[in-house]
Amino acid sequence: MNSTVSFFYFLSFLTILSAVMVVVSRNPIHSVLYLILAFFTLSGHYILLNAQFLAAVNIIVYAGAIMVLFLFVIMFLNMKQDNEEAKTNIAKIAATIVGGTVFVILFGAYRKSAIPAFNPENFDSQVGMIENLGHILFREYLLPFELASILLLVAMVGAVMLGKREIGERHF
Amino acid sequence: MYPIVLLSFFGIVTLFLGFSKSKNILLPATLLFLIIALAGNFLEWNKGPLLYFYDMLRVDNVTLAFNGIILLSAFMIFAISGGFQDNPDSEPAEYFGLMLFSLVGALMMVGFQHLIMLFIGVEILSVAMYVLTGSNKRNLRSNEAALKYFLMGAFATGFMLFGITLLYGATGSFKLEQIQGFASNMQVGSESYILYAGLLLLLIGMLFKVSAAPFHFWTPDVYEGAPTIFTTFMSTVVKTAGFAALFRLLSGSFTGVYGFWWIVIAAIAVLTLLVGNIGATSQNSFKRMLAYSGISHAGYLLIALTALSKPSQNAIIFYSLAYSLSTICAFGVLMLVSKEKTIGGQPNEYYDAFNGLAKQNPLLAFVLTVSMLSLAGIPLTAGFWGKFFIFTSAAERGIIWITVIAVLMSTVGIYYYFRVIISSYLKEGDLVKIRVAPFYKVILVLATFLTILFGLAPGIFEGLI
Amino acid sequence: MSASLLILIPLLPLIGFLINGIGFKTIPKGAVGIIGTLAVVASFVISVMTFNDFVASGSQPLVVPLFEWITVGDLRIPFSFQIDQLSLLMLMIITGVGSLIHIYSIGYMHHDEGFGKFFAYLNLFLFFMLLLVLGSNYVIMFIGWEGVGLCSYLLIGFWNKNTNYNNTARKAFIMNRVGDLGFLLGIFTIIATFGSVEYTEVFAQASSFSLEDPVIVTICLFLFIGAMGKSAQIPLYTWLPDAMAGPTPVSALIHAATMVTAGIYMVIRSNVLYSLAPSALEIVGIIGGLTAIFAASIGLLQNDIKKVLAYSTVSQLGYMFMGLGAMAYSASMFHVITHAFFKALLFLGAGSVIHAMSDEQDIRNMGGLRKKLPITFITFLIATIAIAGIPPFAGFFSKDEILAHVFEHNKLLWVIGVIGSLMTSFYMFRLLFLTFFGNFRGTHEQEHHLHESPASMTIPLVILAVLSAVGGFIGVPEALHGSHHLAEFMSPLYDAARQANPAGFEPTTLSHSEEYLLMGVSVAVALISAVVAYVMYVQKASVPAPDSAEKSGLQRLVYNKYYVDELYDNVFVKSTKTLSNILYSFGEFFIDLFVNAAVRLTSFSAKMLRKTQTGSTGDYVFAMVLGIVAILFWKLLL
């Protein structure tokens, strides 16, 4: 077994573990931290897959911006672990069974169909590089790229509108 | 193509107009914007199928017809909003801006040729709707509705995205045409179940947005909690866009695997019809009833998708138009009536708010009656023909059993639609004469007129699309 | 025959509706009546002209396209009218009887504050009814079908703004929706099978189907469900007696002469399909026969003058369907025509009585009215004789023709028919005798107020009486050395059906003597019943017990008379009474059970469904995921 392969399995294990910890942690702050860990492991996967640009973006946008926002809000609202009333165990078990069923079904579906393998003849290792993505993003994907800015604008306007304090309202 | 560009621009302009001291300019300005967008939309009429930006967007007459319905509905809804003048806490510039942007999303969903356009479109529309649902910030019901809608919507987005991913994995492309090519060339015995799984997950995400059962649970709560004007927007614009997207997706990419998915849609259609119609009968709140009625109409539209025969396309367009017009009328009257009497500071949205409406406000009662008749599908209203076309499309596919259920359910529908008619005509109430702004009146009368016109001459669109 | 003239026939009532409907608050009462009536009379005149043209031009059926209406995929639905023997006959009935009833209403509704609204509704009803019979395809027929239903409810509820309305309306609504459901499904099956809804195209294609083709049988049964709803057949009949809550002219026009015969019209119109489906016709005949005897037996005991007539209408409609079941299309149409005359007359006469009695409808409180209301009495008498089937009045010929065909087809149904006819004669004469003979039993005030109705009401009565008396001569059977004009006239309608199913159209095998015998039997039972009724209600002057009194009161009264009476009472009266009571409560019970069960089921499942909407996001998400799992499991693993 070569080292990249074992590294893949290690990363995968770490990813799943941190994902599970996100879900089971009692303390929201721990959840956030585990999620950040999950994002780092995912970036590791991206690098393995030769998608360096996205690996960087993932760290910057997800772990750097989005998760910090989460962390910020959680600390802002001063959430503690005992804030949450736990669901009953039955509900948890049921949820796990249902989730497991989804996995089994999807797994069954994968088993039934041929998975496309990579083609060494015309393999291009450069697809994940920034030039390549830039060319596509600003040519073929120009319209959605521009319209994604509308989405961000909507989110900005919306977040400000909902989040801002009205006159006479308490701070927190 | 024009309306997407125009509306993006106008949305930004509207946000800037919010800085001006005079809030009165907002409403006329946005209405003007919508008229320009409508005009721009029909500039491309009959120009044949046009593809824009490396096949991202397809503009043909079907797209334009759906766009027209969406923009027309939006125009009417903007007009009856009255510029949010009556609520001092409101922020009209933001509301209008968000609605204009959400229209961009809706139009993207109508014309998409590439799944990224569908995804971004759905997200623009949804994110704007999450915000507008919660726009009544100090109202707990509005807050609750927003959080419910947001959490469930984001959850559904997750499924939709995973579906898209699997589709990409199976076919190697996000383009409808190439997916179609892959899907129609699958050999019997070696079908790609990854494609099937992707299709199902994507459909589930979309069905959530059009509130089909069993993904409808958010609908009654969100429709009830959201400010009525945005409920109207959700039940017309969002629904029309959702069905346009579903139609384009299924007809553009998956006709080759019709045998796989039609029974799923059929089963969901039946379930949706049952839930919507039966659920509506036990409601005491008119607004909540309309939410269930929205679910049931999603069921009827799903029948047209199930059939996906030649008449389906026109049936969906006609039905969406008829449904939007009637829904706007119903909510429009509700907004006027519910303000008259409040229960604990909340507008009275129960049936008994309409008691004795006809005595002092014959026009409103008439508008309400026509819209209810149309929603119930009584002949000589547009709603009847909508249902008729849909059933015809199912009959042409030879799926009669689903029509049996649908017609039975429409019988149930009469019960709850007529309740409000009975309230307004036959029950005694002390409702005074409601003052209606002239423009408001014009919109209601126009929608009613169109409902009757399309009811008398449903062939008026014939040959257009 | 120009299209513009033809389109005026339905258009004139519509214009009348618009004028009266929009301006009923401002237009003076006199003008309202004149506008409403004139619209209908004018359309009657045009109908007559059309009829003459049609006959003069060699009786060729033709389709008059007005405009292209709808195109859905391959399905093209033009808006066009079809002129042939059937639609012309219906036109004549609708506009003719309609005109008379409009004239009558001017007098009858004079004191009502909703006078203008009433005429507007009546005109609207006529518009839809004319649309129903003129349309050249099933979709136009359906529009008319729903339209007349809507108008019917508007008019039933005309005086009822109270609580009772809800229940009646709900019942009527559900029944008619069940019927409409059948009709609509029939239409969609037709679309799926033939790809068209135009009569001409559908029938042309249908001829190529084999006898008893399951698709055709299905279509016929679906359509018949529609007919059952509109024409009040078992089990969808109970709405019609309830509909008597409306003003009397409405009952006469809608619930006796025109709307309720729409079901018969539809079956005759689809005769090609039905001829191809003898098993469906068998069901039609059986349902018709059962309804005929069932409703007649209920009619025996009713004490409300309009309720008696209502059950009588249901029963007569049953006869018509029985005739259809025996493929006697012309005979049924014949009965539609004569029934329109005499039943409209009966209702209008009843209206006149009610008018005179200051809105009293209970026949137990009437009696001896013949002196005070001579014209009403004579016309009512003529109508009673006509419906009882005593020659030479109209009802005899049509009913006898139906019975003759039924006899050939199915002896058991014939027996049912004769028993029904016996009951019909009895309850009609009972009604007549209790109302117009004996002594007045009402209050003093009512007696003082008794008066003959004004001319605007009596003239229609007289005209209808004449028609009821001589109307039968358009179809004198061959056995009586007459010529059957009607059957000859309608014969071309069945050309296609005759080709498709020649066996059904073979000339009668009955010899003249057999026919005489049949006629003799039916006349005899009618006369016997009339005599029995006379003995009971005139000679013995017995009056049905009031609702409060126990039944034994009547028995004691009878007991003191002859011994024969007692026997008669025990054997006939009591047994029929019990039967009638049982049937009444049984039938209504089951219908109500059905309606209530439907409502209960809906509200129960609604309650269950409500519980699923718990308001908790967690539950919603869980349900959603369960749905997703179900779908994925079903489609990916199974």
Added chain:
Amino acid sequence: MIPNPNIPEVSIPSVIQNIPLQHYLILSTLLFVIGIIGVLTRRNAIIIFMSVELMLNAANLLLIAFSSYRSDPSGQVFVFFIMAVAAAEVAVGLAIIVMIYRNTRNTDIGFLNKLKW
């Protein structure tokens, strides 16, 4: 795709050579399912939302895997958009949660059941 002479031709990544695509499918489906279970079991709106983020990332991982194995860049571009969408959703979602916290001092979805039936 424009070949860039400055960067030496990188050979096919060893993961792609040695790990079947199936493993990525299973890994990301597992992540996705963990996300679903998180949404189902937790009551804190923020944690639920983070679980949704896990679901999105499962899709991201799979998209990149597909894209790399097929050497088709469009999958990676799609991921780029998903990140933008996620950012927008997070902004609005957290704003809604903050708004609710202001009014109710709570982010537990179990307490939000005024709207029902």
